[in-house]
Amino acid sequence: MATKRRLKTEHAQFKKTPPEGVTLLTDDPTSTRWIVQIAGAPNTVYAGETFQLQLSFSDKYPFSPPEVIFLDNPPQHPHVYKNGHICLSILYQEWSPALTASSVCVSILSMLSSVSKKEWPIDNDSYMARWRISRHGPQKTLWDFHDDTV
Amino acid sequence: MDDEETFMAMSDDEEFPVGGSDDEDFGEDNDDVMVDDDDDDGDDEAMFGVEESGAPTLLVDETQCTFITADELIAQQVHLIKEISSVLQLPHGTARVLLEHFGWSKEQLMERYWTEDHDKLFADARCIQPKDMKDQCDEDMCSICGNDNKEELLQIGCGHGFCHECWVAYLEEKILSQGKQSIECPEYNCNILVDESTVTSLLKGPAHAETLARYYERVADAIVDSKKTMRWCPAPDCKFAVIAPHSKCKMVKCKCGFEFCFQCGQENHTPVLCLMLKAWLKKCADDSETSNWLQAHTKPCPKCASVIEKNGGCNHMSCRKCKHEFCWICLGDWEPHGSSWFNCTRFNDSETAVVREKVDASRSLLKRYLFYFDRFKNHQSSRQFEEKLVKAVDWKMKQMQKQGWGWVEVQFLIQAVATLQQARRVLQYTYVFAYYLKKTPQCLIFEENQADLQMQTERLSEYLEQRAAKMDDLHNLKQQVMNLRAYCEHRLQKLVEHVEEGYKVGFWEYDEKIAEEMVGQVDEFNESLEL
Numbered sequence A: 001m002a003t004k005r006r007l008k009t010e011h012a013q014f015k016k017t018p019p020e021g022v023t024l025l026t027d028d029p030t031s032t033r034w035i036v037q038i039a040g041a042p043n044t045v046y047a048g049e050t051f052q053l054q055l056s057f058s059d060k061y062p063f064s065p066p067e068v069i070f071l072d073n074p075p076q077h078p079h080v081y082k083n084g085h086i087c088l089s090i091l092y093q094e095w096s097p098a099l100t101a102s103s104v105c106v107s108i109l110s111m112l113s114s115v116s117k118k119e120w121p122i123d124n125d126s127y128m129a130r131w132r133i134s135r136h137g138p139q140k141t142l143w144d145f146h147d148d149t150v
Numbered sequence B: 001m002d003d004e005e006t007f008m009a010m011s012d013d014e015e016f017p018v019g020g021s022d023d024e025d026f027g028e029d030n031d032d033v034m035v036d037d038d039d040d041d042g043d044d045e046a047m048f049g050v051e052e053s054g055a056p057t058l059l060v061d062e063t064q065c066t067f068i069t070a071d072e073l074i075a076q077q078v079h080l081i082k083e084i085s086s087v088l089q090l091p092h093g094t095a096r097v098l099l100e101h102f103g104w105s106k107e108q109l110m111e112r113y114w115t116e117d118h119d120k121l122f123a124d125a126r127c128i129q130p131k132d133m134k135d136q137c138d139e140d141m142c143s144i145c146g147n148d149n150k151e152e153l154l155q156i157g158c159g160h161g162f163c164h165e166c167w168v169a170y171l172e173e174k175i176l177s178q179g180k181q182s183i184e185c186p187e188y189n190c191n192i193l194v195d196e197s198t199v200t201s202l203l204k205g206p207a208h209a210e211t212l213a214r215y216y217e218r219v220a221d222a223i224v225d226s227k228k229t230m231r232w233c234p235a236p237d238c239k240f241a242v243i244a245p246h247s248k249c250k251m252v253k254c255k256c257g258f259e260f261c262f263q264c265g266q267e268n269h270t271p272v273l274c275l276m277l278k279a280w281l282k283k284c285a286d287d288s289e290t291s292n293w294l295q296a297h298t299k300p301c302p303k304c305a306s307v308i309e310k311n312g313g314c315n316h317m318s319c320r321k322c323k324h325e326f327c328w329i330c331l332g333d334w335e336p337h338g339s340s341w342f343n344c345t346r347f348n349d350s351e352t353a354v355v356r357e358k359v360d361a362s363r364s365l366l367k368r369y370l371f372y373f374d375r376f377k378n379h380q381s382s383r384q385f386e387e388k389l390v391k392a393v394d395w396k397m398k399q400m401q402k403q404g405w406g407w408v409e410v411q412f413l414i415q416a417v418a419t420l421q422q423a424r425r426v427l428q429y430t431y432v433f434a435y436y437l438k439k440t441p442q443c444l445i446f447e448e449n450q451a452d453l454q455m456q457t458e459r460l461s462e463y464l465e466q467r468a469a470k471m472d473d474l475h476n477l478k479q480q481v482m483n484l485r486a487y488c489e490h491r492l493q494k495l496v497e498h499v500e501e502g503y504k505v506g507f508w509e510y511d512e513k514i515a516e517e518m519v520g521q522v523d524e525f526n527e528s529l530e531l
C-alpha cells in the first residue's frame, strides 16, 4: 500500500537525518502512531523544556493529514489548547501531500519559537468545555485559524 | 358581515348553490373588500382588479423562467472555452481557469484581459501564463511517494511533478472526500489550479468513472453557484436548474412543476418572507425534539374519546364509533360551523388574556406558538393526504371521457385539485406569518381573509373528497366544482394581495418579543423585511 511504503521511507529518513531539536522516539517503522519529542529552542520561552507530540496516520495518508496532538503536559502557547489540540492550518485545510511528518514537527517547533510570552488561547476555556462533552479529535473541529504570524 | 350572510345562505341549502352566477358572488366580495379596507377607498378599486391585474409578485409567474440541465451547462461551458481559447490564443485549460475566475462571463474576462497587468491577472486566477509554463518537472522524484522514474512524473506548468498513481489518489481525495472541483497543485504552498482537461485525462477509464461523474456534478454546481440568476430546483430527482430573469426573483416554477422560492430555495412559501420562514423552521426543529405535543395525526373524539386518525384532507370529521361530527381544528361540533368558522382560524385574544393571568409569560408564548404550529402542521398533513385525491380525480376524469366528454372538458377536475393544493400551501404559511404579527386592525383583516380562504378551501376539499366520485349528474358536478374553485382562487388572490400591499406600504407590525426570540435582533429583522 502507498501509505505503508511512504511511512516506511519517511521513518527511515526521519531517523537518519532528524531536524534540529526534533527526535522520533518510535522505533517500529510499520507503526501508524508515532511519538516525537521536541525540545524548546535556546533563547525562547520554552528553552530547556521538552514536549511530546503524537502523530496518527490514517490509511489515507499522505492525501489526508496526520492527526497531531501534544501529549501530557502541552506547552502553554496561544495556539495550543490544554488538551493538546493544536491550531495550525497545515494540519487541516492547508495540508499538502508533499508535506511530511518531519516538516510538520519543524513547523510546530517554529510556532513555539515565535512567541515571547507563555499564554493559553483566549478561547481555551470554551474550547475545553465543548471538548469535554464531544471528545472530538482536533480534525473534527472547525478551526478558525488564529493569526498565523503569532 | 356580507360575507358571512352569503356563506350562511349557502350552508343552509346544504348543497352548494348550483349555477349561482359568478358575477353576482364576486360582486358581493367586492363590497366586502370595501368594508374591510375603509380607510383607503381609492386603493380598493385599483387593488380589486383581480382578474385583469398582473399576478402579485408573491404568486408564481410561470412565463418568466428558462431551464437547463447539468449536461447542457457543461456543453455551454465547453463552447465558451473554445471561443475564448481561439480569440485569446490560449490553451484550453488556461482559458477555462480564467473563465471560471471571472464567473463564466466572457465580457468580464475580455475586458480585464485587455486592460489589466497579466502577471497580476494570472496570479489572481491561480493560473500559469503560457509564456511561464514549465515543460518539465523541477525534481526527478515524486515528492509524495518518492517514485524516481522520471517518465512517470506529470506536472501542470508549475514544475511540481507527481507520479500518475499519486495524482489519481490526490484527485480522489479532493473530489470524493472533500467534494471539491477547484483543486490546487498537491505541492505545499503552490496554489495553481488543476485544469479540467488534466483531471479528465488522469481519471480516464471505467475505474474512475464515478469520480469523474462526481467531478462534473461539482463543476455544474460551481457554475450555478457563480450565477446570481441560476438555482438548482430543490425537488428530489429533478435535473433542472432554473434561470430567472433577474436575481431578485421570488417564487418560480420549475419545468418539473415544483414551485420554490428563488431566494431561499424552500418550497413556495407565499405569503411569508424568507427570513420569517427560516426563523420559524429553526424554531420547529429546535422544539420538535423536546416536545411531546407533536401528535398532529391523532385526536380523541370529543364525545366518546375514541382515537380518531385523520386520513383525508378535509377537516369535517365523523367518529366511526359514535357518529359524532366535529371540526378537526377546534374539536367543536361540526353543526354550527356554518356561522362560526372564524373561531377555527383566529387566535382568540380575549381568551388568552384570561389564560395570561393564570400562567406565566413564557407559557403563553409557548401556547401561542403551539396554536400556530398546530394549524401549520394540520395543513401540511392535509396536503400530503390530498395527493391521493389526484388519483381519484384521474379515475373520475377517465370515467367522464368514457361517457363522451372531451379531454379538454374534463380538465376542470384536475385544475380544481391544483387550486386546492395551492390554497392549502398558502394557508399553511399564513400561520407562520400570523405567528409573527402584532394585533393591529390590518392584522384583523388578514385573519378574516385567512378565515375566508380556509372556509372556501374546506368546501372545495370536502366536495372533491366526499361527493365528486359519487355524483352522477356530471354537468351539475362540473358547475359546482368550477364555482368552488373560482371562490377559492378569488380568496387566495385577495389574501396574498393584502399581505403584499402591507409589505409595500409597511402596515405590518411584528411582535417584537417573538421577532427577538427568533432572530436575536429586531432591527436586523425589520430591515430584512423590506422587500
Ligand SMILES: [Zn+2]
Binding pocket: B142, B143, B144, B145, B146, B147, B162, B163, B164, B165, B166, B167
Ligand atoms: Zn508518486
Ligand SMILES: [Zn+2]
Binding pocket: B158, B159, B160, B185, B186, B187, B190, B191, B192
Ligand atoms: Zn505546483
Ligand SMILES: [Zn+2]
Binding pocket: B233, B234, B235, B238, B239, B240, B254, B255, B256, B257, B258
Ligand atoms: Zn424541478
Ligand SMILES: [Zn+2]
Binding pocket: B261, B262, B263, B264, B265, B266, B269, B273, B274
Ligand atoms: Zn424564500
Ligand SMILES: [Zn+2]
Binding pocket: B301, B302, B303, B304, B305, B306, B319, B320, B321, B322, B323, B324
Ligand atoms: Zn366518538
Ligand SMILES: [Zn+2]
Binding pocket: B327, B328, B329, B330, B331, B332, B337, B343, B344
Ligand atoms: Zn372548528
